Amino acid sequence: MAQKNTPGPMNSEQLLALAPQLLELLKGVQQVELQNVTLEIGDLEFFIPSSAFAPQHPPTLAPPAAIQKPTELIRESYVPQVTEYPGKIREVTLGATKARGGSRSRTITIGGATAPAYSDRLHPPVHPPIISLDVFDMTVSLPAVLRENVKEVMGDPAEWARMNVDTFGADMITIHLMSTDPLLGNASVAQAVKTVEDILQAVDVPLIIGGCGDPRKDAAVFTAVAEMAHGERLLLNSVTLDMAEAKTLESVATAAHKHDHVLLAFTGLELNNAKELNRRLYEYIAPEQIVMDLTTVALGYGLEYSFTIHERARYAALMGDSELAHPVLSAATNAWAAREAWMKMAPEYGPRELRGPIWETVNALTLMLAGIDLFLMMHPAAVLTIKDVIRRLEMTKDIPTEPLQDWVSVRI
Numbered sequence: 001m002a003q004k005n006t007p008g009p010m011n012s013e014q015l016l017a018l019a020p021q022l023l024e025l026l027k028g029v030q031q032v033e034l035q036n037v038t039l040e041i042g043d044l045e046f047f048i049p050s051s052a053f054a055p056q057h058p059p060t061l062a063p064p065a066a067i068q069k070p071t072e073l074i075r076e077s078y079v080p081q082v083t084e085y086p087g088k089i090r091e092v093t094l095g096a097t098k099a100r101g102g103s104r105s106r107t108i109t110i111g112g113a114t115a116p117a118y119s120d121r122l123h124p125p126v127h128p129p130i131i132s133l134d135v136f137d138m139t140v141s142l143p144a145v146l147r148e149n150v151k152e153v154m155g156d157p158a159e160w161a162r163m164n165v166d167t168f169g170a171d172m173i174t175i176h177l178m179s180t181d182p183l184l185g186n187a188s189v190a191q192a193v194k195t196v197e198d199i200l201q202a203v204d205v206p207l208i209i210g211g212c213g214d215p216r217k218d219a220a221v222f223t224a225v226a227e228m229a230h231g232e233r234l235l236l237n238s239v240t241l242d243m244a245e246a247k248t249l250e251s252v253a254t255a256a257h258k259h260d261h262v263l264l265a266f267t268g269l270e271l272n273n274a275k276e277l278n279r280r281l282y283e284y285i286a287p288e289q290i291v292m293d294l295t296t297v298a299l300g301y302g303l304e305y306s307f308t309i310h311e312r313a314r315y316a317a318l319m320g321d322s323e324l325a326h327p328v329l330s331a332a333t334n335a336w337a338a339r340e341a342w343m344k345m346a347p348e349y350g351p352r353e354l355r356g357p358i359w360e361t362v363n364a365l366t367l368m369l370a371g372i373d374l375f376l377m378m379h380p381a382a383v384l385t386i387k388d389v390i391r392r393l394e395m396t397k398d399i400p401t402e403p404l405q406d407w408v409s410v411r412i
Contacts, residue, residue: 082120085318089113089373090288091127092262092327094172094235095206101231101260105204108171110291110373111327116314117371124394130374131383132172132208133164134333137187137195138179143342145356146378157195158202165203168380169387174208174237175199180221181212192221193228200229208235208264208376215240219248226255237329238266238293241277253284264329266293269309271316275323287326291374296330298338299362310370327373332364336378357381365389 026032091111096102112126137157142150149168153159157175164170177192179185196209209225211218222236236256243249256263265281267273274292281290294313297306310328317325335341341359342352349355360382364375368386377383 080120080122082123083115085115087318087320087322087325089314089317089325089327089371090290092288092291094233094262096231096233096260100233102233103200103204104206104232107233108206113314113318113371113373115318116311117369118393121393122396124396127373128390128394129368129372129386130171131377131386132174132374133168133170133383134376134378135160135164135173135175135199137175137177137192138185140178143336143352143356145342145353146336149380158198161199162202165205168383170205170383172206172208172374173199173203174210174376176210177221178212180214180217182214182217184212189220189224193224196225197228200232206233206235208237210237215243215246215248219243219246219252222252223255226252226259226261229261230259233260233262235262235264235291238264239277239281240266241273241280244277244280249280250284253281256289257285262289262291264291264293265326267295269295269297269306271309271313271324274313275321278323278326287322290326291329292324292326293329293331296332296334296363296367298335298341299359299366300338300340303363303366307366307370310367310372314371328371329374329376330364330367330372331376332360332367332382333376333378335360335363357385361385 089111091109093107093109095104095107097104097107100107108130109127110130114126115123117125135157136154139154147154150160150163153163161173161175164173175196177187177195179187180189180192196207199207207229209222211221222239225234226236236252239249239252243252253263255261263281263285265274265277267277271294274294278287278290278292292313294309295306297303310330313324313328336356336359338359340349341356344352345355350358357379360377360379364372364377364382364386368375368390375386377386
């Protein structure tokens with residue numbers, strides 16, 4: 001039997017011998033498919049000439065000396081846009097000199113704004129904000145940082161008022177008749193009148209007369225004080241819608257009209273209530289005898305909402321809402337109701353001696369930008385700071401009207 005030969009794998013010499021035949025067969029073939037072929041390849045090296053990616057004709061660069069440098073900055077002028085508003089805040093005068101039936105050394109006028117507060121640096125408010133410092137007619141619990149400034153006079157409201165004017169520069173004095181509260185001292189109306197009379201003799205600045213919050217007791221006290229201080233143009237703080245419900249609003253408003261005083265209309269963060277209270281007061285007194293208190297909320301407890309209410313009221317008044325076109329008072333002292341202003345806290349919050357005055361300052365500064373005309377304040381450092389800010393905001397001289405050419409290195 002013949003043996004069949006099975007071809008084995010080809011060696012390299014046999015492959016080289018077949019090469020010419022393979023080349024002849026592959027002439028004109030563009031694609032070759034290999035089947036059952038195994039290639040063993042080591043490292044591959046690719047050589048790409050750098051000239052393949054180089055531009056054929058590189059651009060000619062101008063020599064550095066040919067580049068032109070700017071010789072001056074582009075100048076742009078600033079033309080302030082002054083917005084005219086149809087409305088105006090009424091002017092209210094507090095205090096009366098001897099020539100006008102009172103005993104004050106000067107009067108204070110607030111209001112008169114024709115534009116949002118400090119919206120135009122070249123046109124500051126007609127009358128800058130005024131600061132009144134608080135006095136209490138009884139011993140009250142005060143944070144240590146407040147008490148240390150007045151502890152020597154806390155038992156004497158008249159001396160307390162004198163210190164606030166002579167030492168701390170108060171424009172006005174607010175006497176809070178807290179002792180008249182039926183739930184506290186329940187002091188008599190006659191005692192309250194005597195306290196106000198003593199303060200009128202101790203200082204010659206206009207006064208704000210604060211009640212205890214009871215609508216009936218306040219009405220009795222305000223009516224008697226108004227009669228005693230006839231012609232002094234006091235600001236009676238305050239009348240409320242609760243007085244209207246208690247049917248005591250008419251007696252206070254009538255006394256204010258008869259004896260030439262001003263009423264503070266207090267409402268709680270609700271403009272419709274503010275308008276309603278003002279409408280009720282128009283039946284008895286002139287609009288120029290009304291100041292509004294829309295409520296001040298402390299920093300951290302709703303100050304942003306209080307700011308919004310005041311800003312809305314001011315814009316509405318400037319746009320022609322006559323029922324809101326009154327000067328506005330803010331009790332910046334409400335900042336001390338925030339525990340962060342006086343309580344002991346972690347070191348990173350800073351010392352209470354600074355934190356409290358800063359809290360009051362921020363309250364006042366925030367609402368001043370919403371158009372507040374009259375502040376109730378307590379801490380001397382906060383008062384000095386706000387007075388300094390007001391002075392700076394009132395500066396109309398030495399204000400640069402040309403663009404600052406070198407704004408990067410300019411020293412302000």
